[in-house]
Amino acid sequence: MARDEHGVPLRIVGAHMDITPHRRAEEALRQSEARFRALTELSSDWYWELDEHHRFMHFEGYSDTEIGLPKEDNIGLTRWDLGALNMTDAQWARHRATLDAHEVFHDLELQRLDTHGNIYWVSISGAPIFDKEGRFGGYRGIGRSITERKRVEDEIERLAFYDALTGLPNRRLLLDRLTGALDRCRERTQRGALLFIDLDNFKDLNDTMGHDVGDSLLERVANRIVSCARPGDTVARLGGDEFVVMLEGLPHADDEATQAVSAVARHVLEALNHPYLLEGYQHHSTPSVGIAFFDGDIESVDDLLKRADLAMYQAKAAGRNTICFFQPEMQEAVTARSALEADLRSAIGNHELLLFFQPVVNEQSRLTGAEVLLRWQHPVRGMVMPGEFIPLAEQTGLILPVGNWVLETACEQLVRWGAQPATRELTLAVNVSARQFRQVDFVATVLGVLERTGARPDRLKIELTESLLLSDVEDIIGKMTALKAHGVGFSLDDFGTGYSSLSYLKRLPLDQLKIDQSFVRDVLTDPNDAAIVRTILALAESLDLAVVAEGVETAGQLDFLRRSGCRAFQGYYFSRPAPVEAMMAGIGAAGGVVPAMAG
Structure with missing residues (x-):
């Protein structure tokens, strides 16, 4: 500044500069920081910084109450000073190596306890900090709570691997564990065992008491099986009333392994035999x-x-509970x-099924x-008797197509007999299984076959x-009555060997009883x-029913029965079952049957 001799300023010399951009930058930085703080406060994430020694030095948006630290x-x-329930020493060492190498890391998941002892999960991601000269200055990153996601x-x-009712591993998890167990057996020549447990007659409980009571029983069964298992064994529910126990690490010696497994199995058997209190009753x-x-x-x-x-x-076949x-x-x-x-399924189409006939005489x-008696001419096995394949047909449902084929073939034979004066009055008896008879359309099926064949x-x-x-x-009476109205007759086979109830017998629209051969065999x-034979004959007479005695093999039996x-007989004494042509060839000119085993 210049002045005159009196000190009055003559002029001012100075400089000025425009700081508008600087002020704008400061304001922008302030607003950016404000936005960052607002976002971190609103977000469930938080910001953190580490120094060059990997020690925490700054947090933004960190929630004290949410995490508990x-x-x-x-x-x-350091992060490993805080620790984590899910991290081993080796895993922490790998994380430290990542930080020492100044590498970016993503989604490091840590399981910890809050101040109340509750488990929580966090996910951490971070990147190294370098100054403009490239010197390492630490790490910065974000963290977030993933507790809900983990839940x-x-x-x-x-839901995917555990049974919703019992909490036990389900079939999917069991298969996974079994696969691992088999792999371990191959690698270490170990030995294990599988116990397959099925409740006897569980369906009866469900049907009588309801599924809620059934579920209650299954829960208690599961708990009892778990209590019988050894530490490390897997107890799983396959579904329904089926449970499995997988045992590993058994002795190699057969007798020792059998003894160890038997001990667990007997424990299970004993535990499940104790009564359960369900709905107030045992x-x-x-x-x-x-x-x-x-x-x-x-x-x-x-x-x-x-x-x-x-x-x-x-x-189960040995009597259950074993x-x-x-x-x-x-x-x-x-x-x-x-x-x-598999062979039986194709037997009909391949024309392997045959009908044999056994005469009924007066x-x-x-x-x-x-x-008519069914036979199966198997291309490899030869003649297969009914006792070998009928039970299988019953179990698999094949009895329905097989039974329909028998009925249709028998009716076709009746038509052929009806065309000849000498045979038009002959009858044919066809065995019908309980499963076949219980079909809703059984009456319609029989009437359809009769109409189609003309029998x-x-x-x-x-x-x-x-x-x-x-x-x-x-239902049985209704179906029998419907068919009786069209002229079809009914016979009760093997009478006296099964469920004989006189109250039902008098109501059934029967025409005939057949005395089982087990009574005829030793009648002498x-x-x-x-x-028994005399009683059946007297009972039939009182009910106005005809009687056929099966299994007649000797003249003495025939004489006693007469x-x-x-008044009617069937058995080897007269003829063994044979194709219809062979049976008819044994009939004399007068329609009599020459005894096959006379004397």
């Missing part, structure tokens, strides 16, 4: 237990489960059964009709077994059998 407790500590993931896993439930050993030689998990399942069914070990013969039997089933040994209904006789009377008698030597009032 106050800020001051973290400043100056959802755990729930998804629970319920008794028993299990059938199948056991299969496994080692490195078994091929697959499916094979192992099949073996244990086969052993369990063998336990333990059965898998034996190779079981698999052989199942394989043979499967092959037989007192003068004159032919009055016949019973006389009054020449057809349907033979039923007493086992049919065990359920829904009203067993007074009880003789008395003297006792029987």
Whole structure:
């Protein structure tokens, strides 16, 4: 500044500069910081910084109450100082190596406890900080709570791998663990065993008491099985009332392994035999237990489960509430059964099924009709008898197409007989299984066959077994009455060997009773059998029913039956079952049957 001699300023010399951009930058920085702070406060994420020694030195947006660790407790500590429940020393070492290498890391998941002892999860991501000269200055990054996500993931896993009712591993998780167990057996030559547990008659409880009570029983069964298992064993629920226990680390010696597994199985059997209090009453439930050993030689998990399942069914066949070990013969039997089933499915189409006929004769040994008996001419096995394949047909449902074929073929034979004066009055008896008779459309099926073939209904006789009377008698009577209205006759087969109820017998629209051959066989030597035969004959007479005695093999049996009032007979004494041509060839000119085993 310049002044005159009196000190008055003459002029001012100075400089000025425009700081508008600087002020704008400062304001922009301030607004940016404000936005960052606002976002971190609103976000569930938080910002953190580490120094060059990987120690915490700054947080933004960190929630004290949400995580449970106050800020001051973290400043100056490393992440591994804080620790994590899910991190091992080796995992922390790998993380430190990442930081020492100044590398970016993403989504490091840490499980910790808050101040209240509750588990929480966080996910951490970070990047190194360098100054303009490239010197390392620490790390910065973000963290977020993933506790809810982990909870959802755990729930998804629970639903995917655990049974919702019992909380036990489900079939999916069991298969995974079995796969691992088999792999360990191959690698370490270990040995294990599988217990397959099925509750006996569980369906009865569900049907009578309801599914809620059934579910309650399953929960308690699960708890009892778990209490019987050893530490490290897997107890799983396959579904329904089926449970599995997987045991590993068994002794290599057969007797020691068997002893160890038997101890667990007996413990399970004993525990499940104790009564359960359900809906205020005591319920008794028993299990059938199948056991299969496994080692490195078994091929697959499916094979192992099949073996244990086969052993369990063998336990049921042995009377239930017992333990059965898998034996190779079981698999052989199942394989043979499967092959037989496959062949039976194609037997009809391949014209392998045959009808044999056994004559029914009167007192003068004159032919009055016949019973049709099924045979299977297998291309490899030869002649297969009904006892070998009928039970299989019943179990698989093949009895329905097989039974319909028998009915249709028999009616076609009636048509052929009806065309000849000498045979037009002959009857044919056809055995119908309980399963076939219980079909809703059984009446319509029979009437359809009669209409389609043109057979006389009054020449057809349907033979039923007493086992049919065990359920829904009203339905049975209704179907019989409907067919009787069209002329079809009915015979009760093997009378006296099954469910004989006089109250039902008098209501059934029957035409005939057949005395079972087991009574006829010893009628000359067993007074009880003789008395039973006489009683059946007297009962039939009082009910106005005809009687056929089956299994007549000797002249003495025939004579006794005649003297006792029987008027119709069937058995080897007259003829063995044979194709219709052979049966008819044995009939004399007068329609009589020459005894095949006379004397």
